[in-house]
Amino acid sequence: MPEKLSLGDSNLLWAYALIDGLASRGVTQAVISPGSRSTPLVIACDHHPAIQIRVQVDERCAAFFALGLAKQSQQPVILIATSGSAPAHWFPAVIEANHSTIPLILLTADRPPELHGWGANQTTDQQRLFGSHLRAFYDPGPAENETLPRDQLHKLGREIATQAMQPHPGPIQVNMPFREPLLPSSNICLPESATAQRNTAAPATPDATLIEAIIRQIAGKPGIILCGASDLGATFAQAVGRLAESLDCPILADPLSNMRNGGHDKRRVIAHYDAFLEPAAEAIRPHWVLRFGALPVSKALLQYLEKTQAPQLICDPYQQWPSLPPHGKLSIATDPILLCEAIIAKQPTPAPKAWCAAFGRLEQRAATIMTPETVEDHPFEGEIVDTLLDCLPDRSLLFSGNSMPIRQLDSWSGVRDKQIQIAANRGVSGIDGTISTFLGMAQGDYSVAVALMGDLTFYHDLNGLLAAAGEDLVIVLINNNGGGIFGYLPQSSLNSYEHYWNTATDLNFQHAATLYGLGYKQVTQQSTFRATLEQSIASGGPQLIEVMIDRDYSIERHRHYRAAVAQQLTK
Template sequence: MILQPIIDMVALCAKKGIKHAILSPGSRCAPITLAFARHPEIHSRTISDERSAAFIGLGMAQQLEKPVVLVCTSGSAAYNYAPAIAEAFFQQIPLIVITADRPPEWIDQWDGQTIRQHEIYGKHVKGSFQFPDDFAHPDKAWHANRITNEAINLASQFPYGPVHINIPLREPFYPEKEEKFSYPSEIHCFEPVAGNPQLSEESKKKLKASLTKFSRILIVPGQQRPNTKIQTILDELSKAGKAVIITDTLSNLQSSHSINYHDHFVGIQEVAPELDPDLIISFGKSIISKSLKLFLRKSRAVHWHIQSEGYVPDTYKSLSKIIHCSPYSFLEFFLQGAQAELSFVSKWKELENKVKSSIHSILEKADFGEYKAIATCLKHIPSQSKVHLANSMAVRYVNFLGERPQEIICNRGTSGIDGSNSTAVGCAFTTKDPVTLITGDMAFFYDRNAFWHNYPMNNLRIILLNNHAGGIFRLIDGPAKQPELEEFFETRQRLSAGNLAKDFGFEYHLANDERSLEMGLKDFYAKSIHPKILEIETNSPQNARILKWVKGKIAESLLDT
């Protein structure tokens, strides 16, 4: 039997510009699956593991900046979406999550694959919608259309995010041989018309007066996509000495004019007082550097956040203004009306240049390990590659190493290790450019089902840092001092990616010293019909010693007068 409101829902998705759906197999969801799979304007892929499927959809929506549909069957399948949905919520990525469900009369009746799915994702979606369970009255079809319109509009409005449509379905689920799908050419569609928030003249006067009170100004962009216009105006501000621009690798706004090596010096007590700001201006989402967060909190500087609308957290414990306009329009205004203290700007740039001039020579003298290997790999990654960083040490190493020309992507919404592989795979589905995933062994093996599908991803390159443990715990004072470190925190493992490469048809190279690493990198980005893995095997205790040695040497160079 064909349910026309389901067909209409898919037609409305297409009319609103949705082009991609990630489907996970199941019987209860068959009417939804078939409606998406047969629509000529929607590219549907099937991924069996719902947890991977959701992160793959997230990786696609992250790049496309448009909603991607997820479809799964009833029961625990829906719960397997939860980690990616939470990540999408906090990273503000639009997903249309459609779950099939038992009809209401069969909930809590010990029927198979039945759980309480209504509002299952709680506060981690922008909205939860319950589709009608029958269409006996014409108003039910109107209601279904209204729900679909509202859900897609909500996911696509700032801040973007996931929405959930739960659809109760009764048997029969499959169309008869003679039944044909008929997608309507005209369907009721309503859409919001977005405005462009700008500062009023009155607001500009007040802000201009407020700015005269500050002369030690830091601009701290958070995680966001690359933006040429914002990059250009930030460079102008820096060159004119209007403010100090501090950029994490996740900001995608690093340049030779910004402070990129801050992680190496903001935590040094001897220099920190000279760096204290009196005003912090932020926009975008979170930053990666814990040292920078602690430094900014300790400074007790006034904090202004720029955002067109939506919730704003008090990250630095001193939020005093939420300025509702686009970051670009505020920075354009700021360029005309601010001036930082010259000695303040000079001190930041002096420390930046010292680290920049010493870090690579220090790394050359270091023993081989993750840190040195990552520095070597970054020199070989093409500028047009998208670079996905797994959480834990991968993202931190890259943040230590300064300006990157590539787009940097990392799941810092919840900062979990789950889903890094799958998110990179989703990204690879959206582009022909190389996609590079830099990951640790725990994150990599945790998400191996990312590759369990039948779709080409020959542009995917994986740099795997395998120290056979969760090495970050050796760098945290608490667990590092415990006798249970290796068994209960690092959770040591013996796995190698060689077998996985055979299972999934990857090209594979193992490196365990500088020479074998250079050999592995030589043709790593050469075109191939297969994805590639470069596994870099190191020792966890040795990596911790190297990191501490490099940090110590950099600190010495900064304090050496």
């Protein structure tokens, strides 16, 4: 016989079964936005001892905040919204989570089946709302009064928590329709929560036959290890450093690989390739490329790979890229650390002795030219990046916006021994949600959390600043009055460039700082940036530093540097 429960009690027990199932596999964080239909899910999270809730009013900000939490913890995060258009605001973050392999559990509250199809208020089709960007979709239907269905929903929660992590981490949607009334009775007794067991994915062991094929391709030949954006950690950095030593080859390290900073062996790490690859391409043609992580930021590096046509061996542990890129030869479905160790164990013949040394000389020349004498005291992004990294202590987070800031980090960050985690939303390289993702990541155990972003990126996620209240962090806003990246592209020659591409907002961002309770400082001279940054870090609380950039001066400095490197290489 079914239990005698009110519908409100049944809704809560139904929601609690799912939440407890998720919590039993190590899920501990939930981000919610206010709404009525999601009430049972919110109360279930609120009453669960393992779940920590954060409230974000704007659904789009909530989704990117959850993305940042999951990116930092590398564990699934619950996201809850009410029915109708509310969960549609998650879509940009879901796309990013899909392409960046970030585990999100999307709980979309819904109207029950009988309210669909005839125009009932706040009701729309939420089935598979996020299409191909999901790892899976489930709709367990409205609450049932029997124990067995609740047990099955609890089991589904356990399976979802695991599925969000392996074999291919990413977002999962669970559509949860609820009938009214949505509030439980005051005397309902919730079941005891299950014992939590955190998900741990077993790394895929390298296939012996595949390792032999890799050795045949790379042994004794000049090649490069390319480390793109990844969250593989210090253990990987150590492993790939040992691999580069074994093969005596350079590591071309994207800033988001986090190979440029830290205590690992960086003797073969090349950070200034963006400046010298184009003029030096003919002199340094690799016979192979072993790639870890996503494609790099640098356009010059991508063009170099295309020009040299070296076969690429791509470590793709999740098999997330179904197609090989141009000149791709192998897709290697194995754990990156185990792959490094397996290749080292075979003791392959290293590259010719002069190969890695040639990259080292080019790196040194580019680094020497990088700091020309300053003629004017205008703020310049290259010096902003250098000062920023110089001031940040060990165990800092530096979150970068897309468009120009990540490219500035690529060009100017160099190599340092300090442990600084550099992160960005590079799954689809959008400017949306940058503030919110940064604030989500900043919840981690960092000594200092700083973000670097442009004015359009900042404007695009102003609502995200609501979550900055009470947090110790600094946002460095590079204001070049619009989409400065297009000044480097052919569109800048068009008469309509300012109107359609640069799209300056002419906003006074000090008002935004006041509205959201951030401390504010403006920098108009490069010589004052260091002191302003140090003061902002020491002040505590959320701080905004707006750095005013002369766009023409900045473009000229960049071009002068590239020309100087090219001239140096012809000597």
